[in-house]
Amino acid sequence: MEHWTSRLEAGYQRYCGLLFGALALVMVACVLFVGQDVGLSNNGDFVRTMAASSLRFGNQLPSHTYVDTFQIVLPHPSAWQNVLSILFGGDGLANYPSLHVLPVRVSVVLSLVVNKLAGLPMDTYHLEVLGGMYTLLYAAGIGLLLSQFRLRRLWQDLLVKLAALVVLCDIGYVAYFNSLYGEALEHIALVYCAAMLVRVLTRQPTVWDGVWCALAAASYGWAKFFNIPVAILLVLVLEGIVLVRLGRRRVLAAGGAALALLLGVWAIVPGWMDVETNYNAVFYGIVRDVDEDTAKEYLSDLGLPEELSDYRDTNYYLGGLLESLEARGLRDAAESVTKLDLVRFYLTHPGRLWEQMQLTALHCGMIRPYYLANYGGDQPLMSYSQRMSLWSTARDALPFDTLAGNLAVPAAFTALAVLVWRRRLKPAHLALLLLALWGALGYCYGLPVMLNGEGDFAKHMFAFLELLDLLLLACLALALDRAGRGRPEGVLCPAVGGALALALLLPPAWDQAASLWQAGQAHSQLQPGSYVTLGNYGGQPLTWLVVGQEEDRFTLLCQDEAISLPFDEDGGNDWLGSTLRTWLNDGFLDGFSPDHLALLQAQDNTVLLPDHLRGQAQEGHLDFACTHIAVLADRGYDRAYRRQAQDTVTLPDIDLIATLARAGQDISGASYWLETPYCPSDALVRYAARDGHLYFGPAQVARVVRPVVQITGAELSGGNGSRAHPFLLSWAPAVFRLS
Template sequence: MGKWLKAEWLYVAAAGIVAIVLLFAGPFIGVADNGDFLRIMGTAGLNYYDAGESYEDRFFGYAHALFAYDGFLRGFYPSTQILLVVLARFIGGIANGEAFDIRILGGIYTALLLAAGYVAITAARTEFRIVSALLALLMVFVFGDVGYLAYFNSLFGEPVSFIFLLLSIGFGLKLARSEQPTVSLLLLFYASVLFLTCSKTQNAPIGIGFALLGLRYIGLGGKGRRIRAWIVGLSAFTVLASVTMYAAAPKDFKEINIYQTVFFGILNNSPDVEGDLEKLGLPQRLSVLAGTNYFQSGTAIPQNDPSLKEDFYDRISHFDVLGFYLSHPGRLVEKMAYAAENGMSIRPYYLGNYEKSEGKERGALSFRFSGWSEFKHRYVPNELWFVVAFFAAYMAVACLEWFKARALGARIKAELFLLMALTGIFAFLIPILGDGQADMGKHLFLFNVCFDAMVVSSVVWAIYRIRKLL
C-alpha cells in the first residue's frame, strides 16, 4: 500500500484524473487549426473530415475531434511528431476505420506526460518526503493546466516539445543520480532528446547542447569502453540529427520564415526601412513589403513573385539576420521587449477550444483547470526586465550550486538546470531571428515550458533548502 502513496504515484493518479476530465470526459476540448495541421496531415495520412466545411468553421474558431483517413506522404514535413501521429492513426484505424479520433493521439500524449512526471519526481527525490509531494503538486497544477493539455487533442507539434523536454530533464537527472550509467537509461535519455530536437526545425540546435552535456556522463563511473562508446556515439548521432533536421527543412518553409523575419520582423516599424535594406544587401524596391507577412494578400509584390527569388530569397539567410541584430543591439532589444509582452501566455487565445456542435461562440475557450495559465497571463510581469532578472537569478543560483557541489553527479544536475535555462533563452530568441513578429505568443511555447519548469524547480529548491535548515 505504501508504494501507491509515494509522491510519483499520487502525481500519476492526480494528473491522470485532470487529463481525463479535461480531454476525454464532457465536452470535447482541443485547439483550433490555424493552418499548421496541413503539413502534418499530408505526411501522416490524414485529412479534414468534412471536405465541404467553410473556412470560418475549419480554421481558428473551432476545434475538431474527427479527421479523415487519406494517403501518406502527400507532402513531407520532417518531425518526430509524425511517428506519434502515425502510431495514433494505426490505433485509430483498428478502433474506427471510418474516421480518426484525435483523442487517441491525446491519450498517447497523456501517457507520455504521466511518464515524464513520474520520472522527474523519482529523479528529484530527496530525504524529505514533503519536497517530493510539493514537486508532484506543482507538476499537476502547472503542467496539468488546460493551456498545455488542450494541445494534446490537436495536430500541433507543441505537445512533443513540451513532453520530451520534461522527459529529457527527468532522464538526465536519473543518469546524474546513478553510480554508473546503464545503456537502457542512456537510450531513454538520448531518445527523449532526439524527439525534442527533431520535433520542430526551430528546436534543431537544442540537441547540440544536450549532446555536449551527455558527454559528462562518461565520468560517472562509466570507465568501461562499452559505456564510453555508447555515450560518444549517441552524442555524435544527436549532433548529426540536429544538423540534418535544420538542413532538411522544406524550401518553402525556409522561405516563409525568412520573409517573416525580414519584412514582419526587422522592417516592421523600422525607423529607416531603406537604410535597413541597404545594410542587409537587399534592393530598395522591397521597401513596399515592410510590415507585411507571408500570408497576407494584396501586397505590392506577391510573396511568390518570381522576381523575389533573385532579389530576396537567394540573397539573404538567417545568418545575415543574426549579423544585423548583433550590429544593431538596440533593435534586438526592441524585438525582445515585444517578445516579452507576448511571452507569458501558454495558450493561443485566438484559437478556439470547442467543436462547433457544442453551440459555443466561435473562438470560445475552456477555462477549466486554468489556474496557472490565467495567473501567469494576468499577473506575471510580461516585461523584458522581469524575464532578464528571473533568468539571471535562476542561473546564478544554479552556478552557485555547481561550485558548492563536490560530486560529479551533483554538478551535472546543476548543469542540467543551467541547460534548461539556456534552452529557454534560445526559445525566447529564435522566434525573433527565425519568424519575426508573426504569431509571437504561440512561437514562444517552448520558452513558456522552460520558464514554468524553472518556476517549479525554484520553488522546490527553496523549500528543500529551508527544510535542510530546520
C-alpha cells in the first residue's frame, strides 16, 4: 500500500502541471462553450479592435446582448491576399496599437478556415475561435503556475491548487475570453508573470527564464496600455531576481528589450485616449457629485473656466456633449487637461483624493462588469450566467468593497513574506520586492479614478482585482505550508492566515446578524424600522417595513416577494405609461379592506424619465447616470430629467433605495423592480437583486414587485412591530398622533 501511495505521490509531483492545466481547460471550456455560449456584450470598446482586425458588425449594432458572430471584411479577390491583409495590414493599428489585436487577427484567419471546412459563409467571424485560443493559452498558464510550487503535505497542496482553480476559472475572469476586450490577454499574461515570478524565486533560474519573464511582462503591459507602468515594474523585478540569482548579465538583454518595447508602445498611445480619459477624470471624477460652488473652485484650480461647472457629472460619451461644448466655445478648454494636471490636482487636494479612494473601494467587490451581458440569442437583454461563479459570489459578499478589506490581503502577504523569506533573501532585496508589490497595487487601485474618473469603472478596476486575488491565493499557500513547523513561522504564519480569514469573514457575518437583530426588534409605536401588516395578495396578508416618516405620514415598503409581474407588458421603461403602474393603482388595491384603503394617501411622486422622453421633463437638465452600488445610486437625482405625478401605489425608486442603503438597511432580495428606468435605453428598467446591487433588465420580464405606499391616520391594534409580529393597523380618522 505504501508503495502505491509513494508512486501516486511521485506521479502527482511529476505531472501536477499537466493535471491542473487539463482541469483548467475542462473548467473554462464548460463555462464558455457547454450549452449556450457565454461571453461578454459590447459596451462600445469592440469598435477599435474590430477596425484593426478586418471586422465589422454587419447589419446592426448589438446592444446589451452577447453576440458571437461578426462580419469579416474581405476586400481582395484572392484568399491569400485577404489572409495577408488580415494578418499584416496596417488599417486601424494607429488608432489602437495593442498586442490584443494580434490574437484577434489570428482568430479571424482561423475563422476563415472553419468556414471553409464547414461550408459556412466565408465572411462570418466566430468569436468562439478567439475564446478557444485564449482558453488553451490560459490552461497552459495555470498548469505552469501550479507546477512551480508544492506544499509540504499533499492535502495542503491539493487544497491550495483546487482553490486556485476555483478563483482563476471563475466566470468573472474567463467570460472575457469570448469578447474583444483586452482584459482577456492582460489576465492571461499576468498568470504567466505570476508563474515566472514563483519559478525564479523558488528555483535556480536560467537565461531562458529571463527571456520568458521579459515576454510575459511585456505582453501584460502591451495588452492594456494602462498597465504599462506596472509591466515596467514587473520587468525590473523579474529580471533583477534572475540577474541576482544567476549572476549572468546576459539576461539584461531580454529585460532591456522588454523595457524598450514597453516605452515605445507608451510613446505611441493614441492621443484620443488621453482626450477622452482626461475629460472623464475631471467631469466624471473630480467634479462628480459636488455642488456648483465646489465644482467652480476645483475647475479654477485646474486652470479651467468656471462655466464648465455646468458639465459636472457628464462623461465624454454623452450624446450631444461635444456639440454643446462647441456651441459655447468651451470644447478646447474642456479637452486641455493633461495627466500631469490631474496628478497635481490630487496631490494638492488630499481631502478629495481621500474621498475618491473611499469611492474606489466600493467598486472592488465585483469582478465582472454589471453592465455587460453574458448571454445572447433568444435570452432577454442583460442576461447573466451563474456558471462557475462561486468565487465571484463569495468575493462580492466579502468586505472587498472597503479600504480595510482591500488592505488586509497585501498586509497579510507582507507579514507572511517577511516570516518566510527573511532568511532566503537579503533584507534589501526583500524590501525592494515588497515595495514594488505595494507600488503596483497602489497604481492599480488609485490611478483609475484619478486618470479616468468613474468612466467604465468596473472594467478599470480589473487589474487591481486580479492582483489582489493572486495575493490571496499566495497567502493561503504560505499560511498552510508553514503550519506546524518548529520555527516561529510555524505558529506565526497560520496566525496571520487566521487573522486574514477573520478580517474577511467577520464583517459580512456581523452585517447579517445585525440585519436579523434589527428585524426582530419590538417597537412601542409606529416608526421607521417597524413592520406592519396591510392589505393582502392571493389571500395572504402583506408585510411592510416603515422606511420613512414625515409628521404623521409614514412611507411603507412591501417586504413580501409573492407578486411577480412585468414592469410593462409592451416593453416600455417609462413608469407613467407602464402596465404595472396601472395594476398597482387599481387591481392590486382589491386586496385591501375598506379600513386599510382609508389609510392610503396619494403620493407626490418624482418620476425620472428615460433619455428618449426628456422632452416631457418638467424639471432637470442632466442624463441620469447608472451605477450598481446602492449607496451611490442617486447621485445626480436632483438634476436629472424628471416630472411629477400623483400615485397611491408606487415602486421604490432609486432615491429611496439609496437612502435606505446609506442608513444601513438591507435592500437585497429576490430581484425586484425599481421605478427608475435605465435612462440610455427605452426598454430597460432598474432592479435590485439578492446581492444588494442594482442592475437593469428588460421591462417585459417578470420580476418581484415590492410596492410603496404612504399611510396616515393609523391606530395600532396588535403586534409588536417586529418582522415576526408586525403591527396590525386600523383606521382612526380622529387620531393624528400615533401611540
